[in-house]
Amino acid sequence: MTTANIIENSKYYIKDEPYYLPTANEVEIFNTALEENIPVLLKGPTGCGKTRFMEYMSWYTKRPLITVSCHDDLTTADLVGRYLIQNDTTVWQDGPLTTAVRNGCICYLDEIVEARKDTTVVIHPLCDDRRILPIEKLGQLLQAPPEFCLAMSYNPGYQSAVKDLKPSTRQRFISIDFSYPAADVEAKIVNQEAGLDMAVCERLVKLAEMTRNLVGNGLDEGASTRLLVHAAKLINRGFEPKMACRCGIADVLTDDNETVTLLHEMIETLF
């Protein structure tokens, strides 16, 4: 049996500083959580900078980042590892979580509620004082080094009561709120990401705010920062602002004709 103990440096390290504009004191909170070995829960709607924040923190703390996108077919083995068969013998292959524990990485479980509940129980012993990862198949208890850190993201908005985090999972974490940034901050982000004129960025943010006011009135979720960046990039490439907003924002948000028309009307009032 062989296990890879050291991961390739280049693979999981983030070399260049990612652009991240803090919206509150999330950087400090995250650093403290790291020092205190407490896992972190990033709570917020999609496209508001959670992934970007993790990349930034990975660069900032000089620790490699391993991201797992959760889905409902994700098994415990997909996280922890499994035996593979090679040349008539079996070989153990670490899963991403095990790799992260062995190498003291930051492990980021994106959209954790998408994973089934029986899958997520493996993180429980990692999240309390013990900080161990039991690898049943190997009969090992892996002790996490102090550098190891677990973070996961969670969108409380659209999940139903059925797909919610269990309190026993929830109560092991420190939670950082990732709701939409304040208007001026958001405009700055869009401006920076797309290199678009500030005045237009402000209008995009205004459009986003208008859509966010409509949540529950035809929209499940308002336009995210990511969508604004997309629209801004289109505009920057010479597309007409109205057109860019329709393709980049309105038509992405919903398929319902009535609501699409309404979103187009909104765009018409701003551009």
Place this chain on the structure above:
Amino acid sequence: MGLFSDILKKLDAGNVKRFSKGGARTGGALELRQTASTGGMATTELLIRLELIMGQASGLPLMDYANEMVHLSHPLQLFIFSETSEISNLSYEHAHEFLSVASTALVLMEQKQYERWLSGVKQAFASGDPESASYQIKNYLDYTSERDTRTAYLSDITYTLEKLVLSIHKTELPIVAAELVTENKLMSYTDDEALYLPLSISHFDNYEDNNRLYKVLTFQLLGQIHCKTALALDTLSDGIREYGDDFLTIFSTIETLRIDQYIKAEFPGLWNDIVLLHKKAKVVYPLNIFDNADIHTVETSLQLTKSLLESKLDLPELIYQSTFQLALMAHVQNVTIKQESKRKAPLILNPTTDVHDELLGTGDPKTADRGYLRALKDNAGDSVLNSPPPGWIPGSSDEAEVAQHITKHNEKGVFYYREWDTSLKSYRKDWCRLKETVDEDLVEDVVIEDPEALRHAENRIRKTFDQLINDQKFMRGQNDGDEIDIDAWVSARSGKSKDADDYQNLYIRNNTNNRDVAIMFAVDLSGSTSGWKNTMIKQSTWLLCKTLARMGDQYAVYGFSGAGRNDCRVYPVKRFEENYTKSVKSRIFSMKPDQYTRMGVAIRHLSKLLGKTSAKTRILFVLTDGRPDDVDSYRGQYGVEDTRLALNEAKALSLKPFVLTFDKEGMDYLPYMLGSNRYQLITDISQLPIQISTIYKQLTT
């Protein structure tokens, strides 16, 4: 010869009858049944009601009208009654004129069109022009075609405007029809609690510009709220006292220009619309009027007004200028000062506001066309509905009905659903009022009569379900999985030809939890399920709930019943997020036969709940003993069509509907309602528990 032909005729008749019976399965019999009952009132009942409104000895051909009306659906019949009695309060003559065309007209028109037609008639009355009212009644055809292509109607744009306002203002401001047009001037105003706009605009020669004008008017009113125009009240009334009405006139224009500045800065797109309107109306716009002042408060406007009074500068006439009224401003100020949370009735009264006012006073976010007309309709309709037909007295329960409207939309556990009116071929918005009711008096100690038989059934169900679980548990020979499949490994090694493929599929995948099922049991609790049926339903539900827990499937059980569209009920027995507990058990055994079967609304509500779960397979399981049926016309074709639409809506939410019925006639309408393979008839009711589990197995695998 005569005798012979008679016999032939009889034979023929017999044949026809038999054919139509045979055609039952293809839907032919359905049609027959439906013509027997259109869901509406019969001629006698219609006649009695017409006599009540128009008087018995009126000498009018009421019987003819009744005969025409009998082909309409129940809601349309009620609509005619309420409109007739309303018009008859204004003029008996006109009511008669209306009756003579109503049945024909309503069939030809869509809801929107006839609402416009009648509001046109009432407007004519309100402006003291009975001739025009009579002309409009007779020329209802004008409203059927879109002959007038340039006019923009408030009712068409209300939804968009309201949502647009919500997206900017963050709270809902209802959009309401303004007082009637006077001297060809468009009236638009606000009291900070609602936006009042003209019923229709035909100022420009094309629809686009009229529509544009609606938007601009709306933003002007929003601007008034945002720019705090109402603060001008004191100075303004002083000014008027000192300089006369000129002061208000000038102030109105100046203030409009100031709000233009706000729009220009905040909504450049809409500003473009305003510029376009200027061009069309050939307005010379004073661009620099606000240049000197840095901060444009309402004070700036007032000062400008004063200085302009002296210089007599020509101000442009702005078509989109709203109506500024001291009374409204005073109202706004009062509200702001008192910090009232409750909404007050709007100050401006118009001749038709009686019901209207009460609606607005309650915070009912309904709107002019959609709210006002419907409110009248609803109230009148309900009063008809709630009293027994023979002793019906018009308007007897009006007050109670209004009171009910007042609590509308704020009540907890109350939901409103649309309903399909097949005679209108359109939905009636918010037509059914559904309440989730938790039964308080629960059966504490459940006594089971024949435990031996039940134990047998339980064992059968368990076996069926165990098969399901075992079927799923291990999938051998997979190319990926949690465990190594030793058998596959051995057979691959011992295989003669060392085929590389054999070495690919050496895993066992544990699929226990891949079952991702959510099921909603909708149990018909109508009165007809009493007795033995009810006992069987309860026992089956109980056994099912008990055994389902082990499958790990998400499931919920709701009973449904009700009496009339304002009293639709669902009874949560077990919600999705609940586990099976003792209290679920006692709720199951507390299910008792209730009243009627308004199936559409129940399906809509329960589909919504089921739609919120995230399972891959979502089943809506309806257990019923008969066809859709409710007191107020919800029967025959009307009920079947609405239920069919509700089931289609469920399918659109990617839910799988399934109906299990005790109704031997079910085959007449179920194929039409559901499509094939989505229903089953249960003949031996004692087999219910076992049948359900078998069907369950079929549906979920």
